Amino acid sequence: MATGLFSSSSTRKRNGGHGETPIEDQLQEIRADIATLVGLFSERGAAVSQDAKAKAKGARDRAEADLENLLASGEQLLSDLRDRYSGTEREIRRAVREHPIATLGAAAAIGLIAAALLRR
Numbered sequence: 001m002a003t004g005l006f007s008s009s010s011t012r013k014r015n016g017g018h019g020e021t022p023i024e025d026q027l028q029e030i031r032a033d034i035a036t037l038v039g040l041f042s043e044r045g046a047a048v049s050q051d052a053k054a055k056a057k058g059a060r061d062r063a064e065a066d067l068e069n070l071l072a073s074g075e076q077l078l079s080d081l082r083d084r085y086s087g088t089e090r091e092i093r094r095a096v097r098e099h100p101i102a103t104l105g106a107a108a109a110i111g112l113i114a115a116a117l118l119r120r
Helices: 009-014 023-098 100-119
Strands: none
16 A cells, blocks of 8 residues: 555555555655756756856957958048049049149039929
8 A cells, every 4th residue: 555645545444554654754855856846947047047148258259350341441442432532533634634624614503403493
């Protein structure tokens, strides 16, 4: 017959009370089991926490590397644009020096067209 925490009092009487574990001992076993469960939960929590930290560090490292690559490509693009527009600027200055009246006429025409478009 079962002689544990859930055994009935009639079972204890039939067994004469022999072989029964005292309640204090049963409580101590339950406390030990709970302590073991708490230990397992804390170990599992620590493992999950370490895993999450490792994943977060990996994601941060990848993001930093991607940001550095993006900054480098942005700087390269800016340098290319500067080179391209400095050449265009030189050409415009040369054209203004060579044809000042034509440049003024073109600027006036552009101004008139812009004014006509803005009135509408």
